[in-house]
Amino acid sequence: MKENTAINAVQLRDVSFTWTGRSPFRLDIEDFSIASGETVLLLGESGSGKSTLLSLICGVIAPEQGDIQVGGTRLADLSSGARDQFRANHIGVIFQQFNLLSYATALDNVLLALHFAPERRGRIGNPRAEALRLTDALGLPDSLVINAPASALSVGQQQRVAVARALIGAPALIVADEPTSSLDADAQASFLDLLFAQAKEANSTLLMVSHDERLGARFDRLVDLGNVAHVERGQAA
Numbered sequence: 435m436k437e438n439t440a441i442n443a444v445q446l447r448d449v450s451f452t453w454t455g456r457s458p459f460r461l462d463i464e465d466f467s468i469a470s471g472e473t474v475l476l477l478g479e480s481g482s483g484k485s486t487l488l489s490l491i492c493g494v495i496a497p498e499q500g501d502i503q504v505g506g507t508r509l510a511d512l513s514s515g516a517r518d519q520f521r522a523n524h525i526g527v528i529f530q531q532f533n534l535l536s537y538a539t540a541l542d543n544v545l546l547a548l549h550f551a552p553e554r555r556g557r558i559g560n561p562r563a564e565a566l567r568l569t570d571a572l573g574l575p576d577s578l579v580i581n582a583p584a585s586a587l588s589v590g591q592q593q594r595v596a597v598a599r600a601l602i603g604a605p606a607l608i609v610a611d612e613p614t615s616s617l618d619a620d621a622q623a624s625f626l627d628l629l630f631a632q633a634k635e636a637n638s639t640l641l642m643v644s645h646d647e648r649l650g651a652r653f654d655r656l657v658d659l660g661n662v663a664h665v666e667r668g669q670a671a
């Protein structure tokens with residue numbers, strides 16, 4: 435619908451979040467938004483808070499104050515169960531540490547993304563065929579995907595499984611935390627081809643973290659976290 439185009443895919447206002455503990459870290463973001471369908475590359479030095487920002491957007495952690503909206507839904511309005519359901523349906527996440535189930539096959543890991551996500555499931559006729567299409571496009575042999583436990587895959591292969599899991603069912607928002615860090619240049623290029631093709635086809639919004647500014651040419655916008663966030667590091671208590 436026309437009016438939906440005005441709703442940002444992601445919107446943060448006056449958000450504060452603190453990691454407490456041995457090395458306290460406080461992140462303040464006054465105003466940051468991503469338009470629907472936009473592709474954004476988030477840059478910033480190690481420890482600057484990129485993964486923390488992604489966790490806030492995914493509703494994995496909640497801010498002490500401020501407002502975070504994803505696709506017009508205010509995350510603070512959802513119970514924690516509803517937030518998990520919302521994430522499953524609307525956000526395809528590629529975590530920095532992949533978070534695969536190590537004893538399950540790659541295929542089952544990909545299909546699991548649909549388990550709690552009826553909206554994503556509803557976009558697919560044959561989940562198994564779609565999972566294999568994605569893993570195939572990412573260069574993973576079917577025999578490996580179907581038979582081997584995820585723990586038997588190389589780091590680069592596990593990363594591709596995590597990517598297929600994030601893409602299946604065309605979630606509105608794809609959030610990727612350094613998804614290309616374990617891939618060689620060729621694999622990196624084909625990964626980005628697939629990611630962008632998939633995002634475009636589904637009109638998904640894409641937020642990706644990388645250290646590698648050279649990837650920037652493919653994205654609508656480059657954001658340096660240092661320019662949108664204020665960070666404070668405390669002393670050990």
Ligand SMILES: Nc1ncnc2c1ncn2[C@@H]1O[C@H](COP(=O)(O)OP(=O)(O)OP(=O)(O)O)[C@@H](O)[C@H]1O
Pocket residue numbers: 453454455457458459478479480481482483484485486487530
């Ligand atoms: N789970 C956690 N518990 C406590 N503190 C944390 C946790 N995760 C992050 N931090 C703190 O927040 C800071 C920012 O971490 P974050 O992981 O967001 O950075 P990053 O920009 O993603 O770094 P990298 O590029 O190395 O992945 C860290 O320096 C650390 O002090």
Ligand SMILES: [Mg+2]
Pocket residue numbers: 484485486530611
């Ligand atoms: Mg990180």
